[in-house]
Amino acid sequence: MKQPDFDWDSDKNNINIEKHGVSFEVAQYAFQDPQRVIAYDRKHSTRKEKRYFCYGKVNERIVTVRFTKRNKRTRIFGAGFWREGKELYYAKRKIH
Numbered sequence: 013m014k015q016p017d018f019d020w021d022s023d024k025n026n027i028n029i030e031k032h033g034v035s036f037e038v039a040q041y042a043f044q045d046p047q048r049v050i051a052y053d054r055k056h057s058t059r060k061e062k063r064y065f066c067y068g069k070v071n072e073r074i075v076t077v078r079f080t081k082r083n084k085r086t087r088i089f090g091a092g093f094w095r096e097g098k099e100l101y102y103a104k105r106k107i108h
Contacts, residue, residue: 020088032092039077039091042068049104053078067101074098 020036029035042048045068053063056078066077076097078090 017085018088019082019085024089028091032090034075034091034093036088036091038070039075039088040086041070042066042075042077042091043086045069047101047105049101051100065097067097067104069101074101 018036018040025036043066048066048068051065051067053065056063061080061082063078063080066079067074068077069075073093074097075091076094077088079086079088081087
């Protein structure tokens with residue numbers, strides 16, 4: 013079930029489940045991790061839309077969520093359990 017502040021395309025969600033093994037329904041909980049890391053996505057951001065990564069723990073696994081802000085909502089468009097996200101998450105936790 014979508015949380016009130018989250019949105020996504022259902023077709024893209026189904027593709028993401030097949031490709032990366034995680035649904036956007038699950039991925040949205042990465043934002044509830046008090047130790048989550050939010051990073052700016054310079055490569056995919058444009059003048060019209062800034063994009064970000066959220067690295068957070070969900071069910072004892074670190075999920076990387078690709079998102080943007082649209083109409084005061086968090087629009088998720090990608091998520092996965094990628095090694096780079098896990099490494100960044102733990103590296104940032106050691107610093108703080």
